[in-house]
Amino acid sequence: MNIFNMTIHELHTALKGKQISSVEATSAMLKRIEAVEPNVGSFITVTPEHALAAAGKADQLIAQGACELLTGIPLAIKDIFLTEGIRTTCGSRILHNFIPPYSATSWEKLCDCGAVLLGKLNQDEFAMGSSNESSAYGTTRNPWDTTCIPGGSSGGSAAAVAARQAIATLGTDTGGSIRQPASHCGCVGLKPTYGRVSRYGVIAYASSLDQVGPLTRDVADCAVMLGALAGHDPKDSTSVDTPVPDYSATLSQGVKGLRIGLPKEYFIDGLDPDVQKAMDAAIDTYRRLGAEFVDISLPHTDYAVATYYLIATAEASSNLARYDGVRFGHRAEADGLLEMYTKSRSEGFGSEVKRRIMLGTYALSSGYYDAYYVKAQKVRTLIMNDFISAFADVDVMLTPVAPTPAFKVGEKINDPLQMYLSDIFTIPVNLAGTCAMSIPAGFSAAGLPIGLQLIGKPFGEETVLQAGFAFEQATEWHTRKATI
Amino acid sequence: MKYQPVIGLEVHVQLLTDTKIFCGCSTKFGAEPNSQTCPVCLGLPGALPVLNKKVVEFAIKAGLSTNCSITPRSIFARKNYFYPDLPKGYQISQFEDPICQHGWLDIAVDGDTVKRIGITRIHMEEDAGKLVHGELSGPGDGSGVDLNRACTPLLEVVSEPDLRTSDEAVTYLKQLHQIVTWLGICDGNMEEGSFRCDANVSVMPVGSNTLGTRAEIKNVNSFKFVKQAIEYEIQRQIDLIEDGGTVVQETRLFDPNSGTTRSMRSKEEAHDYRYFPDPDLVPLVISDEWINRSRQELPELPEQRRQRFMDELGLPLYDAEVLTASRALADYFEAGIAAHSNAKAVGNWIMGEITRALNDSGTAIEACPIAPGQLAELLTLIDNGTISGKIAKTVFDEMWRSGKAPQVIVEEQGLVQVSDGDAIERMIDEIMAANAGQVDEYRSGKEKVFGFFVGQVMKASKGKANPSVVNELLLGKLKG
Ligand SMILES: [Zn+2]
Numbered sequence: 001m002n003i004f005n006m007t008i009h010e011l012h013t014a015l016k017g018k019q020i021s022s023v024e025a026t027s028a029m030l031k032r033i034e035a036v037e038p039n040v041g042s043f044i045t046v047t048p049e050h051a052l053a054a055a056g057k058a059d060q061l062i063a064q065g066a067c068e069l070l071t072g073i074p075l076a077i078k079d080i081f082l083t084e085g086i087r088t089t090c091g092s093r094i095l096h097n098f099i100p101p102y103s104a105t106s107w108e109k110l111c112d113c114g115a116v117l118l119g120k121l122n123q124d125e126f127a128m129g130s131s132n133e134s135s136a137y138g139t140t141r142n143p144w145d146t147t148c149i150p151g152g153s154s155g156g157s158a159a160a161v162a163a164r165q166a167i168a169t170l171g172t173d174t175g176g177s178i179r180q181p182a183s184h185c186g187c188v189g190l191k192p193t194y195g196r197v198s199r200y201g202v203i204a205y206a207s208s209l210d211q212v213g214p215l216t217r218d219v220a221d222c223a224v225m226l227g228a229l230a231g232h233d234p235k236d237s238t239s240v241d242t243p244v245p246d247y248s249a250t251l252s253q254g255v256k257g258l259r260i261g262l263p264k265e266y267f268i269d270g271l272d273p274d275v276q277k278a279m280d281a282a283i284d285t286y287r288r289l290g291a292e293f294v295d296i297s298l299p300h301t302d303y304a305v306a307t308y309y310l311i312a313t314a315e316a317s318s319n320l321a322r323y324d325g326v327r328f329g330h331r332a333e334a335d336g337l338l339e340m341y342t343k344s345r346s347e348g349f350g351s352e353v354k355r356r357i358m359l360g361t362y363a364l365s366s367g368y369y370d371a372y373y374v375k376a377q378k379v380r381t382l383i384m385n386d387f388i389s390a391f392a393d394v395d396v397m398l399t400p401v402a403p404t405p406a407f408k409v410g411e412k413i414n415d416p417l418q419m420y421l422s423d424i425f426t427i428p429v430n431l432a433g434t435c436a437m438s439i440p441a442g443f444s445a446a447g448l449p450i451g452l453q454l455i456g457k458p459f460g461e462e463t464v465l466q467a468g469f470a471f472e473q474a475t476e477w478h479t480r481k482a483t484i
Numbered sequence: 485m486k487y488q489p490v491i492g493l494e495v496h497v498q499l500l501t502d503t504k505i506f507c508g509c510s511t512k513f514g515a516e517p518n519s520q521t522c523p524v525c526l527g528l529p530g531a532l533p534v535l536n537k538k539v540v541e542f543a544i545k546a547g548l549s550t551n552c553s554i555t556p557r558s559i560f561a562r563k564n565y566f567y568p569d570l571p572k573g574y575q576i577s578q579f580e581d582p583i584c585q586h587g588w589l590d591i592a593v594d595g596d597t598v599k600r601i602g603i604t605r606i607h608m609e610e611d612a613g614k615l616v617h618g619e620l621s622g623p624g625d626g627s628g629v630d631l632n633r634a635c636t637p638l639l640e641v642v643s644e645p646d647l648r649t650s651d652e653a654v655t656y657l658k659q660l661h662q663i664v665t666w667l668g669i670c671d672g673n674m675e676e677g678s679f680r681c682d683a684n685v686s687v688m689p690v691g692s693n694t695l696g697t698r699a700e701i702k703n704v705n706s707f708k709f710v711k712q713a714i715e716y717e718i719q720r721q722i723d724l725i726e727d728g729g730t731v732v733q734e735t736r737l738f739d740p741n742s743g744t745t746r747s748m749r750s751k752e753e754a755h756d757y758r759y760f761p762d763p764d765l766v767p768l769v770i771s772d773e774w775i776n777r778s779r780q781e782l783p784e785l786p787e788q789r790r791q792r793f794m795d796e797l798g799l800p801l802y803d804a805e806v807l808t809a810s811r812a813l814a815d816y817f818e819a820g821i822a823a824h825s826n827a828k829a830v831g832n833w834i835m836g837e838i839t840r841a842l843n844d845s846g847t848a849i850e851a852c853p854i855a856p857g858q859l860a861e862l863l864t865l866i867d868n869g870t871i872s873g874k875i876a877k878t879v880f881d882e883m884w885r886s887g888k889a890p891q892v893i894v895e896e897q898g899l900v901q902v903s904d905g906d907a908i909e910r911m912i913d914e915i916m917a918a919n920a921g922q923v924d925e926y927r928s929g930k931e932k933v934f935g936f937f938v939g940q941v942m943k944a945s946k947g948k949a950n951p952s953v954v955n956e957l958l959l960g961k962l963k964g
Contacts, residue, residue, distance in 0.1 A: 199530075234534065237764065238766060326629065
């Protein structure tokens with residue numbers, strides 16, 4: 001078997017059994033990256049020296065008998081995670097020269113497990129986008145069809161898994177940025193509950209919505225990654241101090257008697273027929289496995305996208321104020337302070353980022369604050385309450401991830417509203433602050449992957465992973481590989 | 485027309501915590517530029533604030549000491565604006581739901597009248613860094629940014645517009661200054677900016693109910709300047725109105741060199757700070773238990789202590805006020821009266837000799853070389869007649885210089901008072917014999933000469949003769 005096709009579990013077995021070393025595995029991955037990168041463009045920065053050095057260290061650990069599940073596993077992470085000494089751009093020109101002096105907690109935790117960093121992955125600029133087209137470092141292509149987008153904003157993270165350029169990857173999800181590209185690229189992507197994983201060292205887009213999560217080949221790998229990432233971080237006041245369960249241990253408990261909710265607002269007329277078909281088939285599968293279905297309603301779903309684009313942009317307008325050319329990042333030549341600010345930011349930010357900064361600034365402006373930001377917060381509370389009442393009757397919810405499979409590169413680039421609507425099923429989960437996972441659930445007639453979304457209760461990742469694992473055991477969608 | 489000034493003060497109080505409000509960096513003053521920084525206070529991407537609990541404790545203490553109610557669930561907000569000394573492009577502050585609200589201070593105006601000045605709110609916030617101009621290493625005439633001060637904890641204490649004169653403003657400010665230094669939450673150093681004040685000033689015709697347009701005066705960093713700036717601004721606004729002009733809402737800067745204020749930015753140029761709750765910080769929940777614990781930990785405040793000095797020790801108001809000027813001074817006094825029962829005498833010595841010596845040498849009471857117990861010993865030596873009050877001053881000076889115990893100094897220098905009647909009588913006899921003319925003068929009714937004889941005896945005894953014994957014997961002898 002090709003090393004680059006392996007899951008974390010498979011490679012771990014090979015490493016532990018000394019059939020292969022981490023340096024060999026890492027070299028194989030680097031070769032694979034080199035081979036397919038021209039067609040995919042998943043990476044902003046590949047870090048072969050770091051990778052081989054870390055792999056060498058991992059091999060020493062393995063030789064000493066200390067081989068944890070992630071020891072020596074070659075991973076790649078979205079370029080939104082700060083990596084000490086390694087350039088971190090967040091997909092933006094304004095950070096083209098930014099070498100962070102510290103690392104994100106989430107990445108540090110994986111490092112502590114012995115993971116190997118292959119490089120930093122492409123993304124929409126500052127995680128603002130659903131197609132990876134807003135990156136300042138070129139558009140990542142969907143490995144299943146390189147004329148299509150991989151989704152976004154963690155497009156590079158999903159494409160790298162699908163193109164087998166990394167065994168697993170890290171992404172972030174603010175409005176669907178892990179789940180939507182995972183769905184489009186046919187991999188597993190989990191957005192944990194807000195507060196489950198530390199945000200420290202992750203470049204902020206919308207602080208009250210951002211959450212770190214893994215993208216993997218299968219659910220079992222996802223459980224391993226989440227276990228390594230989760231937990232309270234004293235450096236992040238919003239990270240929550242609740243115990244981290246052993247996600248792998250309870251994975252195979254099955255779905256017999258599991259009550260699955262089908263929110264009627266997510267199964268709308270305009271849904272792509274291939275997506276609808278995949279959902280129907282998934283429901284059948286779960287029924288066969290002994291799950292029960294309950295029709296539920298999340299009545300404020302219609303307001304989610306508008307609410308999101310007020311709250312997320314308001315927070316972003318403030319979060320992105322620090323990119324002013326004074327202390328780090330891109331600084332334009334200028335005669336005075338105001339000109340330095342204006343030119344640095346005009347040159348450094350792309351159009352989507354500028355659009356959202358302006359939108360957010362407007363929403364927070366005196367005279368508009370109550371009508372926009374405050375009202376959006378109120379609607380957010382209503383949306384949260386929708387989920388709380390619905391979860392009184394069900395254990396998880398099953399919905400599509402996106403209304404359509406991956407669209408063509410350039411198809412929606414000039415129509416921001418259409419682009420925003422591609423996150424219609426993922427956004428409410430971020431507003432509610434709960435967890436959800438995308439898993440492969442079929443293919444369109446054109447051969448593009450279709451994901452299904454399992455939404456869990458707050459800190460209900462265990463149940464979501466169990467439900468995902470049961471589906472995976474009963475289907476073979478996740479085993480299919482993009483031919484690239 | 486007569487005008488009524490209306491004044492409100494916004495005071496920034498820099499807190500004496502060891503570390504900054506949202507990170508673990510040191511707050512020490514005067515370190516190498518940017519040496520006390522980390523990703524959080526540098527505003528690096530990905531960095532997140534974590535609230536320093538000590539700051540909350542200090543804020544609660546300040547609130548309780550100014551009669552505020554403590555907000556059970558208070559919120560941090562972002563105040564957004566661009567400036568190179570503000571690394572994140574926003575300042576973390578509080579806007580809606582600040583930690584302390586609805587307080588007051590009672591101040592004395594015109595001697596005895598007490599006036600209640602409302603305190604609208606006290607909120608916590610981070611300080612900005614500092615721009616350094618000119619003195620940079622490196623080429624050009626650029627400016628540098630020193631972020632050591634960035635993220636230093638501040639309280640902002642906002643008063644109601646209840647003040648009417650510059651004197652009231654200064655009285656209020658001094659009282660607030662006394663409280664925060666008394667609590668030990670601020671060093672009170674106005675020159676270094678640890679306690680700084682902005683004043684909102686407006687005028688309206690006497691009898692009017694409508695407040696005039698106000699100007700906000702920034703950068704007034706001494707009590708004297710506060711008085712100057714407010715008085716200048718009141719007059720400026722009155723002159724402007726009298727000349728047919730109108731006062732515009734603006735921010736003005738006080739220039740301590742000229743004693744005037746000048747326009748800094750108009751209302752139109754004012755920032756729209758776009759305040760909104762900081763999503764990186766969870767709401768600060770303060771339990772009743774926490775508030776009660778803080779209340780119990782509060783020291784006795786200046787006002788309470790003043791009252792107690794008057795009620796229990798019988799001190800006059802003036803003495804009580806002077807002796808509670810600072811917590812350290814009041815503590816010194818209390819330590820003194822613990823070792824000596826005459827509170828009035830201890831107080832007099834502290835207000836007299838001790839204060840003079842401290843002022844002359846520029847020493848703080850905390851560093852006073854004479855311990856309160858030693859002062860008490862000195863007073864005991866006077867009480868038991870070992871030394872006279874006059875000699876005591878000589879002993880005091882020597883104690884200040886050498887740090888020796890008063891008993892030791894008295895013995896070493898032979899300063900023990902002479903109360904022995906025979907010895908004094910001998911001296912009197914000699915002096916009377918040598919000054920027969922003055923004896924006659926006295927006896928012929930010129931009683932003022934008595935003082936001359938006392939002086940001569942004290943001189944002969946080198947000041948050691950017990951004055952009351954001298955008086956008694958002298959009177960007997962002169963009367964013949
Ligand atoms: Zn710091």
